[in-house]
Amino acid sequence: MKKKALIEKYRLRNDEYDSILDQFIHSIAEMFDMPIAFLGVIEDNTQWFKAKFGIDITEIPLNDSLCKLVVDSNDTVYIEDTLNDERAIDKPTVTGPPHVRFYAGVPFKLQDTTVGSVCLVDTKPRVLSNNDIELLIKFSRHLAQCVELIYANLRTEDEHQLLNNSPAALIRWQARPTITTSYLSQNFSKLLRIDIPEDISQFQLENYIYSEDFDEFMFAMRNHHQGASFCECDFRIESKSHAPVWYKLVSRGIFDNNNLIAIQGLLFNNAEQKYLEQRILETNERMRLLLEASGLGTSDWDLQNDNMRVNNRMCDIVGMHPDSVDTSMMFWAQLVHPADKERLRDAIVDSLISPQTPLDIEYRVHSANRSYIWLETYGKVVTRDKNGRAVRFAMTHRDITEKKLSDLAVERQRRLLGFINHAQNLFVAQKDLQLACEQIFPELIDLAESEYGFIGKVQYENGAPLLHIYAISDVSWSEETKQQYELFKQGKLRFTNLNNLFGHVITSSSPVIANAPRNHLASKGTPKGHPVLHRFLGLPIKQSGETVGVIGLANKAEDYSQNDVTFLTPLTDTLANLFRAVEVEQARYEAEQRLEHLASTDSLTGLMNRRAYFNRIQSLTENDSNKHCVCIIDIDNFKKLNDTYGHPVGDQVLKEVARTLEHSVRNSDMVSRLGGEEFGLYLESGDVQQCSQLLDELMMNLTHVTVQTDKGVLDNITISIGASVVSRNMQSATTYFDQAMKEADDALYEAKRQGKNRYHWYQRMKEEKQANNDISSAVTH
Numbered sequence: 001m002k003k004k005a006l007i008e009k010y011r012l013r014n015d016e017y018d019s020i021l022d023q024f025i026h027s028i029a030e031m032f033d034m035p036i037a038f039l040g041v042i043e044d045n046t047q048w049f050k051a052k053f054g055i056d057i058t059e060i061p062l063n064d065s066l067c068k069l070v071v072d073s074n075d076t077v078y079i080e081d082t083l084n085d086e087r088a089i090d091k092p093t094v095t096g097p098p099h100v101r102f103y104a105g106v107p108f109k110l111q112d113t114t115v116g117s118v119c120l121v122d123t124k125p126r127v128l129s130n131n132d133i134e135l136l137i138k139f140s141r142h143l144a145q146c147v148e149l150i151y152a153n154l155r156t157e158d159e160h161q162l163l164n165n166s167p168a169a170l171i172r173w174q175a176r177p178t179i180t181t182s183y184l185s186q187n188f189s190k191l192l193r194i195d196i197p198e199d200i201s202q203f204q205l206e207n208y209i210y211s212e213d214f215d216e217f218m219f220a221m222r223n224h225h226q227g228a229s230f231c232e233c234d235f236r237i238e239s240k241s242h243a244p245v246w247y248k249l250v251s252r253g254i255f256d257n258n259n260l261i262a263i264q265g266l267l268f269n270n271a272e273q274k275y276l277e278q279r280i281l282e283t284n285e286r287m288r289l290l291l292e293a294s295g296l297g298t299s300d301w302d303l304q305n306d307n308m309r310v311n312n313r314m315c316d317i318v319g320m321h322p323d324s325v326d327t328s329m330m331f332w333a334q335l336v337h338p339a340d341k342e343r344l345r346d347a348i349v350d351s352l353i354s355p356q357t358p359l360d361i362e363y364r365v366h367s368a369n370r371s372y373i374w375l376e377t378y379g380k381v382v383t384r385d386k387n388g389r390a391v392r393f394a395m396t397h398r399d400i401t402e403k404k405l406s407d408l409a410v411e412r413q414r415r416l417l418g419f420i421n422h423a424q425n426l427f428v429a430q431k432d433l434q435l436a437c438e439q440i441f442p443e444l445i446d447l448a449e450s451e452y453g454f455i456g457k458v459q460y461e462n463g464a465p466l467l468h469i470y471a472i473s474d475v476s477w478s479e480e481t482k483q484q485y486e487l488f489k490q491g492k493l494r495f496t497n498l499n500n501l502f503g504h505v506i507t508s509s510s511p512v513i514a515n516a517p518r519n520h521l522a523s524k525g526t527p528k529g530h531p532v533l534h535r536f537l538g539l540p541i542k543q544s545g546e547t548v549g550v551i552g553l554a555n556k557a558e559d560y561s562q563n564d565v566t567f568l569t570p571l572t573d574t575l576a577n578l579f580r581a582v583e584v585e586q587a588r589y590e591a592e593q594r595l596e597h598l599a600s601t602d603s604l605t606g607l608m609n610r611r612a613y614f615n616r617i618q619s620l621t622e623n624d625s626n627k628h629c630v631c632i633i634d635i636d637n638f639k640k641l642n643d644t645y646g647h648p649v650g651d652q653v654l655k656e657v658a659r660t661l662e663h664s665v666r667n668s669d670m671v672s673r674l675g676g677e678e679f680g681l682y683l684e685s686g687d688v689q690q691c692s693q694l695l696d697e698l699m700m701n702l703t704h705v706t707v708q709t710d711k712g713v714l715d716n717i718t719i720s721i722g723a724s725v726v727s728r729n730m731q732s733a734t735t736y737f738d739q740a741m742k743e744a745d746d747a748l749y750e751a752k753r754q755g756k757n758r759y760h761w762y763q764r765m766k767e768e769k770q771a772n773n774d775i776s777s778a779v780t781h
Helices: 002-009 015-032 067-073 130-164 188-192 211-225 271-292 312-318 329-333 338-353 401-430 433-447 479-489 501-508 562-600 610-621 638-645 647-664 688-702 733-753 762-780
Strands: 036-043 046-053 059-061 077-079 102-110 113-122 168-174 180-184 230-237 245-256 259-269 297-302 307-310 359-366 372-384 390-399 452-461 464-472 512-514 536-543 546-554 627-635 670-675 678-683 707-709 712-714 719-727 759-761
Touching: 015 036, 015 046, 015 113, 015 130, 036 067, 036 102, 067 077, 067 102, 067 113, 102 130, 113 130, 168 188, 188 259, 211 230, 211 245, 211 259, 245 271, 271 297, 271 390, 297 312, 307 329, 312 372, 312 390, 338 359, 338 372, 338 390, 372 401, 401 433, 401 562, 433 452, 433 464, 433 562, 452 501, 464 479, 464 501, 501 512, 501 536, 501 546, 512 562, 536 562, 546 562, 562 610, 610 670, 610 678, 610 733, 627 638, 627 647, 627 688, 627 733, 638 647, 647 670, 647 678, 647 688, 647 707, 688 719, 688 759, 719 733, 719 762, 733 759, 733 762, 759 762
Parallel strands: 719 759
Antiparallel strands: 036 046, 036 113, 046 059, 077 102, 102 113, 168 180, 168 259, 230 245, 245 259, 297 307, 297 390, 359 372, 372 390, 452 464, 452 546, 512 536, 536 546, 627 678, 627 719, 670 678, 707 712
């Protein structure tokens, strides 16, 4: 694609090159005494002969060409005898006309891209020296330079032709030693309708400039002498046979080491524009007389020259002196409130495009006293060019600040009340303050006309206050702030450093208004990656005079004020009540948890009691038909132990046994105190061998239990265990639990009967009983 683009760019397919390049190739053929020489250019799958000598064909398929060897290798190809070279022997130009026997080709490059080759050909074998090959390479380079020069010349001719046929004329002045005319375009005389002397250095444009406009032309020239690069001026040209005509001159100064050496100017007829300007001035004068009595501000926007003219009333509205008002649209655009800019721009564009869409909009602008005022603007296009493009746009402006602020205050109050109700309803429905704050937060930012902010609740850690964040804007523009926002989403974001603006809200327990944050005594800057802080408003959330939370708001388009504090006070009061409700709800929840814990826990050992044990087993086995192990554990000789050492020691033994049981089972197992010296053990597994290993370990751990008493160390504490493997199947929870406990109790009784300090399986007891019955039956018979 690049080769093809270069061929098209340099016009290698055009006829302008033919005679020059043919002469060049002819000279190469004569210099090397070759019967055939040519410049071959490759395009797609074809080699065509751009310039040639001694050959008639104009193109051949690329695969049949020896030049393909040059292009593929991007290097010189030299073949003394094609009949002895495998690369060439089968080529049609070798086996047929012109019966090539000798070939030398070097790459032909444009912009370092090989687009073809310069070739020497003979019908008999030849030998070239290395110097000859080097000379051929230089010829190829010269030929490429020749092509580039021809292209540059053609392009220059095109540009001159375009300029000569355009409605603009070019003039150049030489600045040294004096200002003299050094160049005039061919159309200069025709465009300006004046005669040009043969010696253009004698031509002085200023001699033809209308006397009243002469100073403006000279002002532009002086500006160039003082270092100005670009200037514009309008003036009229006088001629003997024609009335004065308006022209615009756009000029550029050319400098060498800050010294002016030349001025280039472009002149074009400006009569139509000046005529329209005159009509506008006349119309404006009539309009001015009508509008001054109406009290309306007016503006007249000349789109082509970006010239915005306003009347004195408009200056009064924005509080500016007429002399300080810029005439560009950009000046007025920068006064518009940032929140209204896009809406105003879209409305103006619609009006400029569509004649049926007048501009009718209310928006805010910045006045000279740094406050925003509301304008009601009506406008429409009053002039369009022949293509329908807007040329002149007229507008009227009315100050509606007082009425608008009153309407907005009512609307904001209505929104605030709705917002507060929404926040309360969310909390009542969800009982989750963070979720409620997150959901109302975007509406709060919009209502406060701020860019970002947060809602936080004061908490204490080791006696020091910190701020737990319930809602915050996503300002994760860097890795650090992104990590903070991730913490917030996890409900873990806390601000522990309160030596800053929002911390000052807590420590001072009063609102903080900082419209120049850097100058505030409490300001410590912002974290790395945080957006720039232009303005800040911090509102304390108070309960009984104590600050329990903070609302932080930032970067309102205009300054925060006491009015903002007053307006948002109902919201801070509501959040204070919600914070209190959260505390009450949390206290109630914790109390319920404590009551539930007390109702389900054995007060002596801290293990779950029998009822909780039953409920837990019911929950775990509700939809589970797998086998599980249920055990009853009894401390051996506990009554004797109580009688010998007393009940306090007995209680200590119960605690130690409970602690050992808890530490001996897995997380998926359960231990409970059933009553007295009996404990319940639930093992998730129903595998007898696995459960036996666990019971063995449990009993081994109990051998290490010791209790200090007045009568010495008590260290011979043993237990008996009855175990049963059961499954829920279709049984009810009560039936299942009662059956499991009965089987475990029967097995416990058997363990006691066999001498205590052991465990016994209910299934083995059944098997032994069945074996005894079988023996008795055999003896009887």
